[in-house]
Amino acid sequence: MELRKNYFADVRKDGLHEIGQPRPRLDSPGHVTGRTTYFADRNFPGMLHLKMVRSPHHHARIRSIDTSEAEKHPGVVKVLTARDVPHNVYTILILIQIGPEDETVLADGKVRWKGEAVVAVLAETERAAQEAAAKVKVDYEVLPAVFDMEEALKPGAPLVNEYHGQNYYLYDSGECRKVRFGDVEAGFAQADHILEQSYQSSPIEHAPTETTGCVVTPEGNDRFTCYTNTQAMFFTLDNTSIILQMPGSKLHFVGGTVGGGFGGKVDVIVEPIAILGAKLTGRPVCFIYSREEEMQISSPRAAEKIVVKDGVMKDGRIVARKVTGYTDAGAYSRHSPYGAQKGAAHYPGPYTIPNVWIDTYCVYTNRTPSSAMRGFGVTIGDFALEVQMDKLARLIGLDPLEFRFINAYRDGDTKAHRQPTEGAALIECMQEASRAANWPVAEKYMAMSSYRKGA
């Protein structure tokens, strides 16, 4: 890595004692010698293992659940169903008033995706819990499912989630988060060329080295300590408090050393049910995802479909941009309504465009619920926007790098969500890339600056 100190030297104070020093990480010796304690290294006498019975169907009504054989299985201590969960229907972002509550801790009456948790089995050993889980009999009436966002939005599509009433998240602005800036139709009317293209992604996995999980122990004073690898301690504590209808003072979460998260450990899935298990049995409980569960059950990055329509002038100026984004939330909200509107604020990217029109939809399908992941709401948008930029440049016969200089935002420019640009540095990044990659651009672009003054 090279630090290029010649850029922005006039606005930066160098020469600090500790900041800017490449000190070795204080926890790395423990990590590389295997001595660091992760949550799963904690073992308590009498600890039970929790395994889930999961839906084999994408969408089905539950006619009945028979746990009698599982309860008789040697080693089984407790079997939990929806009836045992005090506040079974929840949603994580209800903490910031993003509702409605739309997801069940344990399925009640219906399953909406393949892999949804239906029954929790607590047993003396992992193997006994697994064997007993296989003995739970669930009678399903399979329902029509919808997996494609466009299909889900059509009238008459199977309704994925009754708590929403339609297959999209209802924002205060309506069926999508809108951004309106300038007059996009006037921009298209003025443009020399118009290009409309669609981009699509599929879900991807966070692939942390350490799978999601927690270990819970009752403390004997009516409190529960939960060792967890959550990415957000108080998100987890507060949601658990709601789900279990238990004062937060009874809950103690310990974490902070996590073997990779990338957004996959922001969901509150394992802790509430494990704490409930500990409460109802009076014993420590361990609930850790297998690698298969991590890959099949934990929330992936949402699949997205993005339609970008641009109006561009022969000289390279983009004069209008219309973006319609669709985020596949899967069966439940989790963090997806937030991601979709974060995307709306991100468009039209780091470019100054006078006329912008954006709609972003959070769509429900019978797929694995998606949620936060590194680059949440932005990564796929950047893919779409930057491939579109390449196409636009070639359409009007400009060098792709020079085309970006023409449109790059600078200090003081107003973005589509009506925030003034501060601290811009896109131009300088491109100037340095031009040098490093030996991709020359015209001298006038190398003389540009993100500072408005003198540019």
Added chain:
Amino acid sequence: MAIRRGRGVAAINYPTGMNLGGDPTQALVHSTPTGNFMVTLSSVDLGQGMKQIMAQICAETIGVPTDRVVIDTADTDTGPHCMGTFASRGTHRAGNAVIQAAKEARQVMLEVAAEELEVNASDLETDGQGNILVKGAPQKSISIFDVALSAHFKRGRSISGRGMFLIPRSYPEKETGAMKPSTCYAHACTVAEVEVDDETGEVTVLTVKNVFEIGRALNPKMVEQQLVGGSWMGISHALYETTEPYYPSRDHGGTDFNQYLMPGPGDLAETEIIVLERPSADGPFGAKGPGEMCANPQIPAIANAVFDAVGVRIDTLPITPERILRALKAQAAS
């Protein structure tokens, strides 16, 4: 049939924070009797190095070496509130909270030192090595160790401070979408060079040259580690990864690392990382959040390089050999 070479560029920005929910983080700092400093947080270290960065931020602010700082984090019984480790917010939000707490603790430390040295606290400075000196008369000094002993055993003072950083919640305006969902922006520009085998559709990423602008590199080695890892993740996202190869069909999803494709050591591109620093007005020592941004520009840069190499656009991720071959076939047919 040939191996064809192409290159592509992409430029991006990335927001720090999650203001659409209100974005608070708090920190507490106190000294032990021996003059070490304890930072108490609820922020989570995901392996990215949060603890080390908070230790350096606290050390710089108080004026001691980093190894005099201990981080106690992510215990809800002891730590004040943190929104969480996501949205590229960890260093930025928690860092600001630690600075505020450390400044308050430093002020108490200087007041105790001033009483010991019989000067005004405003006449004192730290040497970064564990000592407090009188400005202009460095021979008149006291160690932070002795200041802590004095505070605890003689003067009954607590060398401690409270830090709060809150970005108030932004509510998007319904009709225009006017909102402030984040604070500062990090920037990047990547140029990728690829080879595409037009017979097999296989893509080899030869080089990625990444320029990242991240406000300040608080610890350049750790910045490098995060940016190199992120760059790998971007390549992986562009060419390999999917939980649903036939999305929206749910079948064929991987269940382990044998089935879920990611680039191995033999697939690594030659990776060049260049860092620019334009300090953000509200960042701790100017830092912005590079954590998520660093995995994004490689994806479109590679897509554009594939087009440059073989003249087909793959607008669906991941850019698999199958998709390239189908597009080449369609191109040849038309």
